[in-house]
Amino acid sequence: MTGIGFLLPIALGLGLLGLGAFFWSVKSGQFEDLDGAAMRVLIDEEDSVDGD
Amino acid sequence: MNAHASIAGSATLEASLFAVEGMRCAACIARIERGLVEVPGIRSARVNLSARRVRVEHDPAISEDSILEAFRQVGFDAHPFASDSVADNRSSESRKLVLALAVSGFAAMNIMLLSVSVWSGAVGTTRDLFHWISALIAVPAVAYSGRPFFESALAAIRKRRTNMDVPISIGVIVTVAMSLYETATGGEHAYFDGAVMLLFFLLAGRFLDSVMRARAEDSVAALLRRVPSEATVLIGGKQVRRRVEMLLPGDLLFVAAGERIAADGTVLEGSSDVDRAHITGESLPERIAPGANVLAGTINLSRPLTLRATAVGNQTAIADIARLMEQASGSKSLYVRIADRAARLYAPAVHSLAAMTFLGWMLAGAGVHQSLLIAVAVLIITCPCALGLAVPIAQVVTAGALMKRGILVKEGSALERLATADIALLDKTGTATLGRLDASDLPVKAGERAILAALARASRHPLARSVTCAMEGVEAAKGDRIDEVPGLGVEGYFAGRRWRFGRPDWVGSKRDGGTTAAAFGPADGSIRLIHFADALRPDAQRAMAELDGLGVLPQLISGDQVDVVQKVAGLMGIQWRARVTPAEKTELVIEQQRSGHHVLMVGDGLNDGPALKAADVAMAPAAASDVGQMAADIVFFGDSLDAISRAVRAARRMMRVVKQNFALAIGYNVLAVPLAIAGHVTPLIAALAMSGSSILVVANALRLRSAAK
Numbered sequence: 144m145t146g147i148g149f150l151l152p153i154a155l156g157l158g159l160l161g162l163g164a165f166f167w168s169v170k171s172g173q174f175e176d177l178d179g180a181a182m183r184v185l186i187d188e189e190d191s192v193d194g195d
Numbered sequence: 196m197n198a199h200a201s202i203a204g205s206a207t208l209e210a211s212l213f214a215v216e217g218m219r220c221a222a223c224i225a226r227i228e229r230g231l232v233e234v235p236g237i238r239s240a241r242v243n244l245s246a247r248r249v250r251v252e253h254d255p256a257i258s259e260d261s262i263l264e265a266f267r268q269v270g271f272d273a274h275p276f277a278s279d280s281v282a283d284n285r286s287s288e289s290r291k292l293v294l295a296l297a298v299s300g301f302a303a304m305n306i307m308l309l310s311v312s313v314w315s316g317a318v319g320t321t322r323d324l325f326h327w328i329s330a331l332i333a334v335p336a337v338a339y340s341g342r343p344f345f346e347s348a349l350a351a352i353r354k355r356r357t358n359m360d361v362p363i364s365i366g367v368i369v370t371v372a373m374s375l376y377e378t379a380t381g382g383e384h385a386y387f388d389g390a391v392m393l394l395f396f397l398l399a400g401r402f403l404d405s406v407m408r409a410r411a412e413d414s415v416a417a418l419l420r421r422v423p424s425e426a427t428v429l430i431g432g433k434q435v436r437r438r439v440e441m442l443l444p445g446d447l448l449f450v451a452a453g454e455r456i457a458a459d460g461t462v463l464e465g466s467s468d469v470d471r472a473h474i475t476g477e478s479l480p481e482r483i484a485p486g487a488n489v490l491a492g493t494i495n496l497s498r499p500l501t502l503r504a505t506a507v508g509n510q511t512a513i514a515d516i517a518r519l520m521e522q523a524s525g526s527k528s529l530y531v532r533i534a535d536r537a538a539r540l541y542a543p544a545v546h547s548l549a550a551m552t553f554l555g556w557m558l559a560g561a562g563v564h565q566s567l568l569i570a571v572a573v574l575i576i577t578c579p580c581a582l583g584l585a586v587p588i589a590q591v592v593t594a595g596a597l598m599k600r601g602i603l604v605k606e607g608s609a610l611e612r613l614a615t616a617d618i619a620l621l622d623k624t625g626t627a628t629l630g631r632l633d634a635s636d637l638p639v640k641a642g643e644r645a646i647l648a649a650l651a652r653a654s655r656h657p658l659a660r661s662v663t664c665a666m667e668g669v670e671a672a673k674g675d676r677i678d679e680v681p682g683l684g685v686e687g688y689f690a691g692r693r694w695r696f697g698r699p700d701w702v703g704s705k706r707d708g709g710t711t712a713a714a715f716g717p718a719d720g721s722i723r724l725i726h727f728a729d730a731l732r733p734d735a736q737r738a739m740a741e742l743d744g745l746g747v748l749p750q751l752i753s754g755d756q757v758d759v760v761q762k763v764a765g766l767m768g769i770q771w772r773a774r775v776t777p778a779e780k781t782e783l784v785i786e787q788q789r790s791g792h793h794v795l796m797v798g799d800g801l802n803d804g805p806a807l808k809a810a811d812v813a814m815a816p817a818a819a820s821d822v823g824q825m826a827a828d829i830v831f832f833g834d835s836l837d838a839i840s841r842a843v844r845a846a847r848r849m850m851r852v853v854k855q856n857f858a859l860a861i862g863y864n865v866l867a868v869p870l871a872i873a874g875h876v877t878p879l880i881a882a883l884a885m886s887g888s889s890i891l892v893v894a895n896a897l898r899l900r901s902a903a904k
Contacts, residue, residue: 147321151328155305162301169294179244185221 209255213273230269295340299395302336326378333387359538366578400587426457442507460502470494498681519805576871581860581888588896593849596903601832609828612812613846622798623753632661632727645672650696693718738836780806845902863888
């Protein structure tokens with residue numbers, strides 16, 4: 144029973160961490176341009192463009 | 196671009212958004228992002244390929260025009276983009292939904308884990324503790340993720356209507372309230388897992404739906420971009436640049452060759468060719484002389500013109516079309532989506548069933564608490580979880596299958612509307628035909644070809660461009676003094692001999708082929724007439740027959756001359772109407788709708804815009820003007836008209852699957868409802884029923900992957 148006392152907060156905390164990471168990634172615009180991201184890997188690196 | 200910003204100089208940067216056409220690949224991204232920063236004053240450019248937009252950070256001192264010119268330098272057409280447009284609202288709606296989906300997913304997983312321990316036999320304090328923790332997760336999660344449904348349900352109730360969101364909201368709120376009461380009183384059953392899982396599944400459907408709709412963009416703004424912002428006005432013989440808003444009817448306008456005309460008017464001086472492709476969809480330039488009327492938004496191709504403005508600003512023909520389009524778009528919004536139609540039947544049935552269950556158990560002698568528990572269980576079991584998924588998942592899978600075939604569906608409900616279409620109205624130029632001029636009778640001798648290539652390259656006239664396209668790969672000959680003579684053609688000297696390409700009478704041909712022919716030849720030698728025609732799309736006849744076979748009657752409507760339309764319609768084997776104005780096209784559509792038909796409009800030009808908006812469902816070829824593309828619900832790539840019948844077949848198959856899905860979802864309820872009414876439903880059974888029916892519906896919709904064959 145004491146195990147639950149530790150495990151439940153840990154499990155919930157990890158879940159919340161993941162949720163927080165997802166919120167951050169959406170807010171910072173990582174899902175704004177999915178097509179562009181797929182294409183950008185094909186651009187040559189040598190004289191790389193300075194993005195945002 | 197105000198004064199204090201430019202004093203600050205390069206320290207403060209301004210960011211502007213541009214809508215850019217024709218970006219497709221990595222090379223385009225690199226070209227724009229690297230090319231633009233080389234222009235002094237532009238600090239950085241960032242392409243968003245999904246939204247087809249470029250964000251440019253620049254010195255506030257640099258003008259919008261020079262940024263547009265920078266885009267042209269790297270080979271792209273850009274338009275300034277207002278950030279408060281409809282498209283932006285839509286994408287922020289998708290973003291809200293995906294966050295709500297994440298929250299409900301997180302909550303559903305954690306509560307489900309806790310529920311598993313309760314179902315596997317936890318009793319007493321442990322069960323109460325787990326219920327409390329579940330409540331702690333569920334209440335904020337429902338409050339956050341449920342908002343899209345609650346807001347929509349409230350809006351519907353205010354309008355005294357009901358939609359799918361009303362039973363969903365009632366179900367979720369009642370379930371959570373009842374579970375909270377049970378938790379507080381130490382009861383056996385709490386349905387937090389069911390409520391949150393329901394939201395999760397429904398949000399998944401809602402998110403898919405909104406991703407599809409985010410592609411649709413505002414079309415009317417694009418239309419008015421066709422009119423330039425400034426014009427040259429002649430006042431007392433002097434040329435003065437004026438903003439278009441300051442023009443008055445009666446003003447004398449001077450239009451240079453290559454300039455876009457700013458107002459409707461009558462030509463006073465000069466003769467030239469006018470490119471009307473964006474307004475009328477007509478691919479051939481019109482030859483005009485003094486006395487002729489010209490439209491705002493058309494391009495003066497060859498020689499300077501002086502004209503008297505007859506209509507300016509919002510009196511012009513182009514503004515009329517914009518108004519017609521705005522009015523017409525109302526009829527499409529009247530369409531009630533199939534999911535909402537189902538909800539109108541479903542919601543009252545479910546709610547009266549729950550109420551009757553409550554009354555029944557009260558009469559049978561159970562207490563208020565017991566009867567309420569059972570009635571809520573009925574509500575949970577009947578909550579339209581699978582119904583909420585049934586339509587969007589089928590639409591998304593079908594749209595994905597069509598996309599692989601080069602048919603883009605911009606909105607899910609377009610497929611619902613397409614499935615019922617029984618009349619197809621097709622525009623001629625650019626829709627039934629390819630909308631481009633194909634040159635025939637080109638010279639065959641290598642020497643002549645090289646000279647023609649060199650001459651054609653020197654001109655921007657549509658006929659010369661067409662020759663350039665046809666002669667791709669031919670090495671141009673080296674010549675001297677290659678010069679374009681406005682209104683006549685191009686001439687140049689090759690090995691000392693003068694060659695001309697242009698109007699037949701100017702080159703020296705005895706025959707005059709009108710605007711559809713050009714001549715090419717040396718000053719003293721045989722002259723060749725090159726003919727241009729807008730070819731019919733390949734397989735048009737077969738595609739039309741197929742459409743007819745599906746019960747969709749095709750008809751050709753065009754603003755063109757009777758004999759031309761008759762000939763094209765004859766080749767396609769369908770009925771026709773000629774000399775139809777944009778407003779008449781719209782009327783024709785509405786007339787057919789009044790007589791009970793569902794109209795599919797296929798068109799490309801700006802002049803089809805209002806009709807495309809008014810029709811039940813609209814398709815446009817990908818080569819259409821951007822207004823045509825945006826007014827349409829479905830855009831198809833490629834030269835073949837097969838796309839129309841393919842889309843109709845896919846839409847009908849989708850509707851069959853949607854109906855099957857409804858049957859499956861309701862069938863599931865029919866099995867589970869007697870259990871619920873009898874009071875045998877536990878949270879475990881509710882969870883199983885809900886996820887089971889959702890998975891079944893999704894699996895059935897996945898069969899549509901082959902719908903576009």
